[in-house]
Amino acid sequence: xxxxxxxxxxxxxxxxxxxxxxxxxxxxxxxxxxxxxxxxxxxxxxxxxxxxxxxxxxxxxxxxxxxxxxxxxxxxxxxxxxxxxxxxxxxxxxxxxxxxxxxxxxxxxxxxxxxxxxxxxxxxxxxxxxxxxxxxxxxxxxxxxxxxxxxxxxxxxxxxxxxxxxxxxxxxxxxxxxxxxxxxxxxxxxxxxxxxxxxxxxxxxxxxxxxxxxxxxxxxxxxxxxxxxxxxxxxxxxxxxxxxxxxxxxxxxxxxxxxxxxxxxxxxxxxxxxxxxxxxxxxxxxxxxxxxxxxxxxxxxxxxxxxxxxxxxxxxxxxxxxxxxxxxxxxxxxxxxxxxxxxxxxxxxxxxxxxxxxxxxxxxxxxxxxxxxxxxxxxxxxxxxxxxxxxxxxxxxxxxxxxxxxxxxxxxxxxxxxxxxxxxxxxxxxxxxxxxxxxxxxx
Numbered sequence: 001x002x003x004x005x006x007x008x009x010x011x012x013x014x015x016x017x018x019x020x021x022x023x024x025x026x027x028x029x030x031x032x033x034x035x036x037x038x039x040x041x042x043x044x045x046x047x048x049x050x051x052x053x054x055x056x057x058x059x060x061x062x063x064x065x066x067x068x069x070x071x072x073x074x075x076x077x078x079x080x081x082x083x084x085x086x087x088x089x090x091x092x093x094x095x096x097x098x099x100x101x102x103x104x105x106x107x108x109x110x111x112x113x114x115x116x117x118x119x120x121x122x123x124x125x126x127x128x129x130x131x132x133x134x135x136x137x138x139x140x141x142x143x144x145x146x147x148x149x150x151x152x153x154x155x156x157x158x159x160x161x162x163x164x165x166x167x168x169x170x171x172x173x174x175x176x177x178x179x180x181x182x183x184x185x186x187x188x189x190x191x192x193x194x195x196x197x198x199x200x201x202x203x204x205x206x207x208x209x210x211x212x213x214x215x216x217x218x219x220x221x222x223x224x225x226x227x228x229x230x231x232x233x234x235x236x237x238x239x240x241x242x243x244x245x246x247x248x249x250x251x252x253x254x255x256x257x258x259x260x261x262x263x264x265x266x267x268x269x270x271x272x273x274x275x276x277x278x279x280x281x282x283x284x285x286x287x288x289x290x291x292x293x294x295x296x297x298x299x300x301x302x303x304x305x306x307x308x309x310x311x312x313x314x315x316x317x318x319x320x321x322x323x324x325x326x327x328x329x330x331x332x333x334x335x336x337x338x339x340x341x342x343x344x345x346x347x348x349x350x351x352x353x354x355x356x357x358x359x360x361x362x363x364x365x366x367x368x369x370x371x372x373x374x375x376x377x378x379x380x381x382x383x384x385x386x387x388x389x390x391x392x393x394x395x396x397x398x399x400x401x402x403x404x405x406x407x408x409x410x411x412x413x414x415x416x417x418x419x420x421x422x423x424x425x426x427x428x429x430x431x432x433x434x435x436x437x438x439x440x441x442x443x
Contacts, residue, residue: 004298009310012311021288030196034195035276039273040342048265049129056116066240068148071091074090075152092226093227097232143197155290245386249390270346273340274353312436315372316369359414396423
């Protein structure tokens with residue numbers, strides 16, 4: 001456990017964020033491996049089936065990530081203020097609520113799997129495979145949810161290394177199981193889904209056991225309450241807007257996926273490959289933003305608001321360093337990156353994926369800056385401002401995708417992304433300056 005309220009902000013953030021970033025690399029590697037192995041060993045339709053259900057799986061992921069953010073900010077704040085008894089109550093309250101929510105969502109998701117696939121206009125030739133993948137994924141959602149919450153708690157306590165170790169083991173295990181189930185056993189998309197289910201399940205159980213042992217080392221006066229309605233309310237004030245923010249983005253992506261699906265399975269396959277690579281980049285920037293949130297929350301809890309501004313500029317520097325290799329890989333070597341997912345005869349799919357990466361990757365420099373500002377806003381509890389900037393991005397992206405697709409085809413969908421990012425970044429920066437500029441801090 002690490003106190004983020006002491007020491008040079010740049011050094012502290014590097015030490016804290018690098019393990020988180022490496023965690024993302026391993027997490028995204030096994031997400032990409034799902035599609036690579038499906039495309040290479042089960043064919044273009046299998047890749048399209050996994051990709052077609054991807055926006056729906058991201059709704060479930062959005063709820064888990066939003067809960068991660070909510071508990072992390074509150075627990076960081078209590079940890080920074082040295083209120084360990086209340087902090088333990090926040091942890092147990094979060095875990096109880098997470099278990100109940102994830103169990104309910106699993107039941108609902110399993111009941112509505114095929115209806116969800118119909119809703120996004122999944123082509124008939126990949127419908128059954130996509131529904132099968134989605135059903136197995138939702139069956140393991142409770143593990144995904146609890147693992148994300150546990151990761152948020154570790155990060156709130158300044159520990160970004162423990163989640164890394166679990167992710168490394170889980171990612172390697174997932175890739176090996178992918179290869180075994182798909183390439184050797186010939187299970188197709190079901191093998192991809194079961195590999196994720198098993199790897200995530202084991203990681204979740206081990207993370208929870210480790211966290212319980214870690215928390216027992218923190219001594220408090222008197223026994224902490226197991227569940228608190230008031231604590232749940234505080235967590236919900238951050239978590240619910242974060243869940244809505246993440247979910248609305250995923251819902252917007254479902255509309256976009258439905259639009260993409262109207263162009264046929266080859267375009268779906270190309271988009272599926274490119275969006276996995278794009279998610280790798282965006283998740284990396286988001287993870288740095290989450291680190292800024294933890295840093296901000298701890299320092300706000302300790303009454304050290306002036307350190308937040310220093311942390312923001314350190315975060316911008318880190319983000320720009322990470323943007324450069326992603327931009328180079330996707331813009332300059334886009335064809336080689338897309339080629340990882342499919343064979344040479346998938347001409348339309350290849351062209352689609354390359355085109356997507358060439359259009360959006362130059363704007364990673366913009367969206368990375370937005371996500372750093374969002375991290376500060378979220379960590380400071382400024383959720384209205386945080387959500388406003390996010391919704392501007394979402395609404396513009398969805399509306400413009402439908403408008404541009406009518407005249408420009410699928411390329412019009414890709415063009416809508418940078419427009420939304422630029423507008424939302426301007427708004428996030430305005431909100432940041434309004435609350436954390438040098439003039440405001442002096443006052």
